[in-house]
Amino acid sequence: MGQNNFNLSNPDATSLLSAMRLGTLSAEQVVRQHLERLARTQGKINGATHIFTEQALAEARELDRHGNKDLPLFGLPCSVKETFCMAGQDVTAGSMRMQPEHHLQDAEVVRRLRQAGAVIIARSNIPEFAMTGESTNLRFGRTNNPLDVDRVAGGSSGGEGALVGSGASAFGVGSDILGSIRIPAAFCGVVGFKPHSGGVDKTGTWPVVTGNTRTWLGIGPLTRSVRDAQLVYNVITDHPVAEPARTGGRLITPHGFPLRVQQGCISDALSAARTALLEQSFTEERRAFTDIGSLYLKIPKLILDDFHHQWLDMLSHPPGRRFSLLNELVAQLRGKPTIDRGLLMWLLIAPFMKPRSRKQVQAVARQFDEARAHYQSLLGEDGILVLPTLGLLAPRHGEMNRLSLKPGINGLFTGHTMGNYLDLPSIAIPAWKFRDPATGLPPSISVLCAPGAEAKLFEAAKCIESVLN
Secondary structure, eight states, X not given: OXXXXXXXXXXXXXXXXXXXXXXXXXXXXXXXXXXXXHHHHHHHHOOEEEEOHHHHHHHHHHHHHHOOTTSTTTTOEEEEETTBOOTTOEEOTTOSSSOOEEOSSOOHHHHHHHHTTOEEEEEEOOOGGGOSSSOEETTTEEOEETTEEEEEOOSSSHHHHHHHHTTSOSEEEEEESSSTTHHHHHHHTOEEEEOOTTSBOOXXXXXXXXXXXXXXXXXXXXXXXXXXXXXXXHHHBSSOOOOOSSSOEEEEEEESOOOOOSSHHHHHHHHHHHHHHHTTTEEEEEEEOTTHHHHHHHHHHHHHHHHHHHHHHHHSOSTTXXXXXXXXXXXXXXXXXXXXXXXHHHHHHHHHHSOXXXXXXXXXXXXXXXXXXXXXXXXXXXXXXXXXXXXXXOOBTTHHHHHHTSSSOOTTTHHHHHHHHTTOOEEEEEOGGGOOTTTOOOOEEEEEEOTTOHHHHXXXXXXXXXXXX
């Protein structure tokens, strides 16, 4: 199944929606086609944790009989991340140790998808506790990249990237606290949009983040096109994106930014994207981003302050059996692990990176708050950034965690992580015209803006998409 570009051979959700409204396709036909593709690819890709075949077909038939074809997502088959609550389903976070959470009602984002006419055909795989760039866990196994099964699909919304990238799902919805939508989108050759933290209601999604990283987390779509991303986002947000009042804007070109790329095709795609905007009424403005390296080094401090204690509590099940890192290391060496290796890596660095006092936490949080205010003001209503989504193409299994969790400033990941801690809406766009000659994999380019400037972001993203594909 290596090196297939499914995303170019399958119509996007907007095209499918048009066909269903015209009557050339029924909702049942569209849903059945996607379920059949999912059945063919699941054994190799393992993107889904649950598949709702009969329920989805029944919903599609009901839509064909009595549904309103003007519903914004009428009949579109989609998937949602396993950490989104669904009535009658458990949230396991991919963990064998955590007590599963049973839910009696849908998360708000799931409710809105159903209300808009979407048909949920599957839930998708994640890394354990949704905290690494490789979607593998002991409960559901490893998700493989649909473009090359020997490579990672990304994380933490890796199952979504794999399902959309394989053509099994017309679109998916995931969450993103350190690139968890855009990493899978980049690796699987699809579009991924992370809104700002207040863009989509998180009620009923796991985990509930109340600490300093709550403004890092966004919920958004993974799709086959930029227009699909805007379509789905306008359903799940309270702040739909309209067309921009005027075309053009400021293309902010950062200097002093610690950025590194492994493949030349990424640089070529980036240059083409920026040139396209400069030819379309955008003007270039160079600005300093010299503190990005320092901020990058502090990311683990706030992540671990918010989550480390929670992780240990969830791993200590049943109650009274406290999780022991030493015992887990022994179990891993014996080939009998109880947690995924990626989560283990986070737990191993915790003693060295976690802040020692509340005063230190407050000082670090203040630095991020000041940077967020500064850069959001710099971008304003018409400024955008164009950066590589990642400085690498999808690596082989095991390499992503090793690269992303090693200490030091890593220019491969500085671009996408900035979108989280600065709370910037960010969209990743595949560049199929610039695919790597050695692997056939596409690079990915991201557009970022300040909250409130999403119309400008989508304008720029559509322009870039037309050049890169």
